[in-house]
Amino acid sequence: MAAPVDRVWTFLMDVPEMAGCIPGASDVRQLDATTYEAEVKAKIGPVSAAFGCTIAIVALDEAARAGVVEVRGKDAKIGGGVNARMSMELREDGGTTTVHVGSDIDVLGKIGQYGHGMIAKRAEAMLDDFAACVRARLES
Amino acid sequence: MSAMHARDDVFAAGEPGLAYHAPRDLEEALALLARYGEEAKVLAGGQSLLVFLSQGLIAPAALIGLRRVPGLDGIEERDGGLTIGAMTTQHALESDPTLRTRYPALAEAAQAIATPQVRQRGTLGGNLCHANPTGDPPAALIALGASIEIVNGDGARRVPVQEFFRDYMEPALQPDELLTAVHLPPPVGSAYLKHRIRGVDNAIVGVAAAIALAPDGTCSEARIGLSGAATTPLRAVAAEAVIRGKPLSDDTIQPAAEAAAQECDPLDDTEASADYRREMVAVFVRRALARAAERARQGDTE
Ligand SMILES: Cc1cc2nc3c(=O)[nH]c(=O)nc-3n(C[C@H](O)[C@H](O)[C@H](O)COP(=O)(O)OP(=O)(O)OC[C@H]3O[C@@H](n4cnc5c(N)ncnc54)[C@H](O)[C@@H]3O)c2cc1C
Numbered sequence: 001m002a003a004p005v006d007r008v009w010t011f012l013m014d015v016p017e018m019a020g021c022i023p024g025a026s027d028v029r030q031l032d033a034t035t036y037e038a039e040v041k042a043k044i045g046p047v048s049a050a051f052g053c054t055i056a057i058v059a060l061d062e063a064a065r066a067g068v069v070e071v072r073g074k075d076a077k078i079g080g081g082v083n084a085r086m087s088m089e090l091r092e093d094g095g096t097t098t099v100h101v102g103s104d105i106d107v108l109g110k111i112g113q114y115g116h117g118m119i120a121k122r123a124e125a126m127l128d129d130f131a132a133c134v135r136a137r138l139e140s
Numbered sequence: 141m142s143a144m145h146a147r148d149d150v151f152a153a154g155e156p157g158l159a160y161h162a163p164r165d166l167e168e169a170l171a172l173l174a175r176y177g178e179e180a181k182v183l184a185g186g187q188s189l190l191v192f193l194s195q196g197l198i199a200p201a202a203l204i205g206l207r208r209v210p211g212l213d214g215i216e217e218r219d220g221g222l223t224i225g226a227m228t229t230q231h232a233l234e235s236d237p238t239l240r241t242r243y244p245a246l247a248e249a250a251q252a253i254a255t256p257q258v259r260q261r262g263t264l265g266g267n268l269c270h271a272n273p274t275g276d277p278p279a280a281l282i283a284l285g286a287s288i289e290i291v292n293g294d295g296a297r298r299v300p301v302q303e304f305f306r307d308y309m310e311p312a313l314q315p316d317e318l319l320t321a322v323h324l325p326p327p328v329g330s331a332y333l334k335h336r337i338r339g340v341d342n343a344i345v346g347v348a349a350a351i352a353l354a355p356d357g358t359c360s361e362a363r364i365g366l367s368g369a370a371t372t373p374l375r376a377v378a379a380e381a382v383i384r385g386k387p388l389s390d391d392t393i394q395p396a397a398e399a400a401a402q403e404c405d406p407l408d409d410t411e412a413s414a415d416y417r418r419e420m421v422a423v424f425v426r427r428a429l430a431r432a433a434e435r436a437r438q439g440d441t442e
Pocket of ligand 1: 255
């Protein structure tokens with residue numbers, strides 16, 4: 001994205017700000033220095049889920065502009081959840097920043113049985129929406 | 141009898157605070173839908189709805205059963221085509237002589253659904269509103285050029301069937317609307333082929349093709365519907381364009397099959413990988429086109 005690496009890093013590390021770009025996320029609260037809570041709503045076909053999520057920054061390398069975030073989300077009503085582990089690494093190249101994202105997503109319980117392929121597809125689409133939102137906020 | 145069954149199933153699912161309504165006519169059904177909005181679910185054959193309900197995937201406040209609403213059931217010839225009521229069972233479709241001879245793609249798609257028990261209760265309208273991308277009837281109806289009749293408090297409208305599938309399991313219906321009928325234009329040569337591993341499974345891919353031939357034997361009209369090929373049932377427009385106006389032979393059918401594999405975007409899941417589905421789309425488009433063409437030729441000599 002067309003923004004300096006420091007700006008992108010600061011935004012991504014400000015979890016409440018950053019969560020504004022996660023589709024369906026609300027009620028972000030900080031629990032301690034590296035852990036947050038949020039609610040994420042998602043709807044696939046007739047099924048609506050509301051995940052209570054904990055978001056933990058499990059590794060952080062300020063100097064390398066790299067970090068690993070773990071998200072554990074549970075839907076109490078349907079039964080099941082989503083665990084995600086995402087690694088990020090930022091690289092600067094002449095005033096623009098490339099964000100490399102690796103993600104590992106597990107869908108658990110009943111929700112997973114409902115349509116694994118579709119859930120993975122939707123998760124990818126959410127990641128794309130997230131990236132587009134971050135770009136829109138920072139490329140000004 | 142079946143209304144009682146559906147009702148018993150609901151209570152067996154043990155849903156406290158779930159109201160059940162059995163309106164006596166369309167007006168009453170629409171009024172109930174308008175009253176409940178998103179809180180209500182229409183109950184047709186219950187074969188998909190009751191599964192979602194008993195698994196706790198959905199939690200409506202009310203079910204509105206359609207069994208007692210007159211005028212939603214049956215197959216009727218109209219304007220050279222056919223009108224099929226939303227509550228017509230899948231069993232009625234597979235056993236209807238007119239469908240079997242003139243619209244075989246739909247009879248074959250209905251017959252390809254699950255088990256006789258499911259087809260006895262499951263309806264055409266319920267199958268379409270469930271909008272499963274691996275369902276069988278949607279692909280057949282796309283190939284047959286069907287339109288869907290939707291009714292709400294303001295009146296009725298018709299939409300081409302492929303526009304009815306908005307997203308994964310999301311039909312283009314508002315909470316206060318009902319699907320009342322499916323209209324089929326005059327018949328052409330058609331076929332539906334389903335690829336699956338076990339007999340009762342949903343399609344890995346399903347392909348329906350419909351072909352009309354000009355007097356000189358070239359393909360004057362072609363439509364192809366795909367199941368298991370995207371997040372919604374899909375019309376393979378690029379593949380259709382390859383054969384439209386051309387003579388039908390391996391030289392045209394093979395490129396059409398490849399075009400279909402190109403234009404689809406299947407899901408990767410535990411049943412099959414996206415790549416495998418794509419390959420099977422090509423194989424089954426080729427076979428379905430050949431069979432539909434054969435039937436179109438037989439139709440000409442009748
Ligand atoms: C074991 C099993 C295997 C199956 N395998 C297949 C298969 O291989 N291929 C296949 O195509 N299908 C398959 N099905 C699904 C089957 O075809 C269902 O019958 C169908 O999806 C739903 O039809 P229904 O009449 O039972 O609708 P319901 O389950 O009663 O309703 C389904 C949905 O449509 C809505 N709805 C129903 N009717 C209307 C209407 N007229 N207007 C507005 N909304 C409406 C309901 O509110 C609900 O959301 C299978 C089902 C089972 C249980």
